[in-house]
Amino acid sequence: MNELAIRKDGDIPASSFGELKLVPPSALQNLTLPQAERTLLGFELPTVARLYQQMILIRLVEERLLELFSQGLLFGTTHTSIGQEANAVGVINALDRDRDIVWSNHRCHGHFIAYSGEVEGLIAEIMGRVTGICGGRGGSQHLCFRNFHSNGIQGGIAPVAVGCALARKDEGAVAVVFLGDGTMGEGAVYESLNLASVFGAPVLFVVEDNEIAQTTPKNLTVSGSIIARAEPFGIRTFAYDGNDPVEICELAQEAVGYVRAEGRPCWLYLRTERIGPHSKGDDTRPALRLEQARARDPIPPMRQRVADFKEIDAFCRSTVDRAVESAAAAAMARG
Numbered sequence: 001m002n003e004l005a006i007r008k009d010g011d012i013p014a015s016s017f018g019e020l021k022l023v024p025p026s027a028l029q030n031l032t033l034p035q036a037e038r039t040l041l042g043f044e045l046p047t048v049a050r051l052y053q054q055m056i057l058i059r060l061v062e063e064r065l066l067e068l069f070s071q072g073l074l075f076g077t078t079h080t081s082i083g084q085e086a087n088a089v090g091v092i093n094a095l096d097r098d099r100d101i102v103w104s105n106h107r108c109h110g111h112f113i114a115y116s117g118e119v120e121g122l123i124a125e126i127m128g129r130v131t132g133i134c135g136g137r138g139g140s141q142h143l144c145f146r147n148f149h150s151n152g153i154q155g156g157i158a159p160v161a162v163g164c165a166l167a168r169k170d171e172g173a174v175a176v177v178f179l180g181d182g183t184m185g186e187g188a189v190y191e192s193l194n195l196a197s198v199f200g201a202p203v204l205f206v207v208e209d210n211e212i213a214q215t216t217p218k219n220l221t222v223s224g225s226i227i228a229r230a231e232p233f234g235i236r237t238f239a240y241d242g243n244d245p246v247e248i249c250e251l252a253q254e255a256v257g258y259v260r261a262e263g264r265p266c267w268l269y270l271r272t273e274r275i276g277p278h279s280k281g282d283d284t285r286p287a288l289r290l291e292q293a294r295a296r297d298p299i300p301p302m303r304q305r306v307a308d309f310k311e312i313d314a315f316c317r318s319t320v321d322r323a324v325e326s327a328a329a330a331a332m333a334r335g
C-alpha cells in the first residue's frame with residue numbers, strides 16, 4: 001500500500017457548509033497525510049499493531065457515539081459498525097488513499113476512520129457542529145471528505161461508484177463501494193454490476209454480510225448465494241469468512257491489484273457479524289444469535305497479537321475524549 005496519502009490543509013475545502021465545493025482530482029494527488037493523522041492511524045507501527053489501533057479507534061468512537069446518543073447529544077441518527085471493524089481496516093488499508101475513491105453506506109464510520117483518521121471532524125459532524133467534516137450538515141450517514149463519500153440510500157451509491165470509477169480510470173484510480181447483505185434486494189446493484197462489467201469499470205464491490213438487515217434476517221429476504229451474485233456478470237469474485245484484518249487486507253490487496261491492473265470490476269464478499277444494534281436499541285435477535293455474533297468479535301484475538309495494546313487503547317481513548325470535548329465546545333450548525 002502507498003502509505004503516503006492525503007494532507008489536510010488549504011487545498012481541501014474547509015468544513016463549513018457554505019464553503020463546500022468539488023475538489024478537483026489534481027488537488028488530491030501526491031499529498032501527504034499530516035503527522036497527527038499518521039500517528040492516529042498507527043502508520044509508524046508494524047502492520048498488526050497498526051490495524052489493531054485503527055480497529056480500537058473505530059470501536060471506541062462508536063461506543064462513545066451510542067453513549068452520546070442516549071444523552072441526547074447527537075444530531076440525527078447513527079449506525080455503528082461494532083463487530084465489523086476488521087473489514088473496514090482490512091479493505092481501506094489495501095487502498096491508495098491518494099487516488100482511490102471510497103463509496104460507503106449508512107454504516108460508514110469505520111470505513112471513514114480507517115480512511116482518514118479524522119475522529120474529531122467525524123464526532124463533531126455527528127454532533128451537528130460547524131467544525132464537523134461537512135459543517136455538521138451531513139450527519140452520520142452523509143460524509144464527504146477528500147475521496148470519501150457515504151450515502152444512506154441502500155444501493156444508491158453503487159451506480160455512482162461505477163460512474164466515478166470510469167471517470168477516474170485514466171488516473172489509475174480504483175473505486176470501492178460497500179454494500180450490506182440487505183442491499184442485495186436493490187435493483188441498482190445489479191444494473192451497476194452489469195455496466196461495470198460491460199464498460200470495464202475499475203470498481204471493487206465489497207459486501208459485508210452480517211446476515212441481518214435492520215431487524216430482518218438474511219434468510220427471509222435474500223435468495224441464492226451472495227458469493228455467486230457477480231460471477232454471471234463475468235466479474236471475478238473473492239470471498240472470506242473470518243475476522244482477521246490482516247487476512248482481509250491481504251485479500252483486499254489482491255482484489256484491488258486485480259481491479260487496477262486489469263481495469264475490471266471485482267466482487268469481494270466478507271462474512272461478518274454486527275455485534276451492536278442496527279441503530280440504537282433496536283436489536284431483536286435472540287440471545288443465542290447475539291452470543292454467536294460476539295464470539296466473532298475481531299478485537300480480542302488482535303489483543304493476543306499486540307503486546308502493547310493497553311497503551312494503544314489509552315491513546316485512542318484520550319483521542320476520543322478530546323474529540324468529544326472539542327466538538328461540544330463548537331457551535332451548532334444552523335440555517
Ligand SMILES: Cc1ncc(C[n+]2csc(CCOP(=O)(O)OP(=O)(O)O)c2C)c(N)n1
Binds near residue numbers: 106153179184
Ligand atoms: C433504499 C432504502 N431502503 C430502506 C432503507 C432503510 N434502511 C437503512 S439500513 C437498512 C438495512 C440495511 O441492511 P444491510 O444492507 O444488510 O446493511 P447493514 O445494515 O446490515 O450494514 C435499511 C432497510 C434505506 N436506507 N434505503
